[in-house]
Amino acid sequence: xxxxxxxxxxxxxxxxxxxxxxxxxxxxxxxxxxxxxxxxxxxxxxxxxxxxxxxxx
Numbered sequence: 001x002x003x004x005x006x007x008x009x010x011x012x013x014x015x016x017x018x019x020x021x022x023x024x025x026x027x028x029x030x031x032x033x034x035x036x037x038x039x040x041x042x043x044x045x046x047x048x049x050x051x052x053x054x055x056x057x
Contacts, residue, residue: 006055013052020045 020041027033027041 010052010055013048017045017048017052
């Protein structure tokens with residue numbers, strides 16, 4: 001992957017990671033948060049973080 005494509009891919013991953021952060025925060029702020037959704041989003045967020053870390057090396 002060339003540098004420009006890699007940079008765009010990395011940025012897209014970071015944006016997805018941030019979007020999941022927002023979704024988790026919003027769900028947790030609800031009176032009765034959906035714990036299953038939160039758990040799934042946290043798993044997705046972790047996978048994205050691992051991919052981001054690997055690309056940044």
